[in-house]
Amino acid sequence: MSRGNTWSVAIAGECMVTRPFAMHDEPKFLEVMERLRSSDFTYAHVETNFGEFGEVEAPARSDQIGSYFMTDPQVAHDLRWAGVDIASLANNHSFDYGAKGIFSTIKHVDAAGIKHAGTGRDLEEAREPGYLETRNGRVALVSTSSGNKSHEWATPAKASLAGRPGVNPLRATMRYVVDEEASEQLKAIGSKLGILRESHMRVEGSSGLLMRAVEGEFSLAMPNDQSTTGSNIFTPSDHFEVSSSGDGRDLAGNLRSIQEAAVMADLVLVAHHFSISEGGRGDAPPTFVREFAHAAIDAGADIFIGHGWHKTLGVEIYQGKPIFYGLGNFFAQSEFVRRVPFDAYESWGHDVDRLPTLTPAAHPLHPGLNAGNETWWSSAVINLALDDGEVREVELHPVELGREVSKEAPLRRSVGSAKQPLTDGRPMTATDADAQRILERYQRLSAGLGTTVVIEDGVGRIQI
Structure with a gap:
């Protein structure tokens, strides 16, 4: 990181965003958008694909219990309207619609003016840093994913054989x-x-x-x-x-990209999407994730960003640099995917002999949406202040996505009138008990990593 610069950075969580949203004007929604726009730049993790269904072919996976994401390209422009400048694209849904889905996503994110990293037409492209030019200096992002199937890993070219399109893996x-x-x-x-x-x-x-x-x-x-x-x-x-x-070859390759970014940019972000765990998804990151986070900072990263479990995890300060092990969801709209393929209906136990009568409104079709999931519907906008090349302060501004932040998670903002109502899934400023529960979770989990979170007036603050 170059010295003498003052930066403000905003970080948003996992964007499972499937509906246009720039027309909304609720004060608590616009307050969240302003937290993103008011920073020198904003990072978000995009966990969907952008494209028209005519741009892609058949779904590229089969028996996985999970959503198949394809979103109207207009939503990429809405993310840019919200203030997102740079985004990680490597995750376990990147290959939902195969190579053409990766290419269409890159095309539409480019068209929206969002810089990105993590996927590409071969391993070299998927692993290279994405760069964002700002008035304060140059920002680099390295994006990698753990937990993908083997056919989703990008590979290098060899002689006359093209490399495989896919994600930048950390197996x-x-x-x-x-x-x-x-x-x-x-x-x-x-x-x-x-x-x-x-x-x-x-x-x-x-x-x-x-x-x-x-x-x-x-x-x-x-x-x-x-x-x-x-x-x-x-x-x-x-x-x-x-x-x-972590796989030794993947570790070495990703660390080379981080070292490249540290030479070529003034501020280096590393995003790691991990959808796997050492057993159940608890409240502590897997060993290989923490080891990679430390190695990434040793290699030159300034901010390490983890996601993949769709829940907030603790914050660690390592060598004076912040590590966010779990951002949690920023948009949670998997219920609104426009088209659902055969494989999803089959995996969720629907009678596929009646396939012509099945629609995306069938339930169940998507994971993590039951009321007993306290962490699915909340997260925080993270605002960082950096001065003279060092992080001075981290603020956690809690958001809720349409349900109360509690074990029962009753609906706050519903969509539709069915017996199984859907959840709006957009971020709004969390207040009162919701905000307190979100921040106390950060406080408790960060304390286990040696980090103190002070809660004042509905905001969490970490003094570095």
Whole structure:
């Protein structure tokens, strides 16, 4: 980061935005928009694809329980109207509509004047920093994603073979650490089922399962994992845990991009979308995410931004730089996707023999929308003040997306008159009990990372 500059930066969370919104004028909505526009620049994470359905082909995934995002390109212009200057595009929905979906998204984000990073026609393009020119200096963004399927990873070109379009990956290896007794039990079960794989075995159809294993580790060759590098490695030990680590090649490649950005820009942002966890999605980031965040700052990043669990997580200050492990949702409008493909109806258990009678209004079709999800419908606009190259203050301005911030999450702003009403999903300034709950969560989770959040007048403040 260059010295002598004063910056104001706004950070918005995960934008699962599927409806135009620039026509709205409620005071609490416009207040949120002004928090974005009043900064020198604003970052947001775009978790949808932009395009017309005629621009893309069939959906590119099948059995995943999740929404298939394609949004009217006008909404990209609405994000620019809101003040978004630069956005990360790498996430587990980037490849929902294949390569053409990636290309259409890039085209429409470009047309809206939003700089971006994280996807591309090959790995070099997906991994390179995106650059934003501002009056204060040059901003760089590196965007990466963990948890995508293997066909969604961008690859480099080789000789006459083009690289694969996709996301900039940061693949993770999960190790399932079990005690000796459980290890022997698992081996016995695996042996009886014929799916145990150890390094000394030579079994057809599972040669890649132990490529990431070390001596003494073993794997269970689940039928769907054959001819792959596998999804489980068991490590005998004296305790139980799920341990994660980032792929060495992906780590090195992303750190090179961060180092490039630190040379070529005055302020470096790194965005990491992770849709995987070490078990359930709790309140602490996976080990490999925290390790990458620290390595990114060591490589030259000024601000590290994490997202993917659709919930707010704690803030850590590392080497004087802020790490936001979970931004949470800024728009939550997956209920309003215009068209839903066959795969989604099948995955959610609808009678696909009646497919002509099924519509996007069918329920259920999307995850995370039940009333018992306290964190799905809230987040905060993060405003940072930087002076002489250092972050001096971080403010957390809480927002709610149309439901009360509580376990029951009753509706505040509904859409439609069905028995299962939909939630508006736009951000508005949270007040009173809603604001307090959002900020107390930040306060509690950040304290565990050694960071103090002071709550005053409905705003959270972190003094660096």
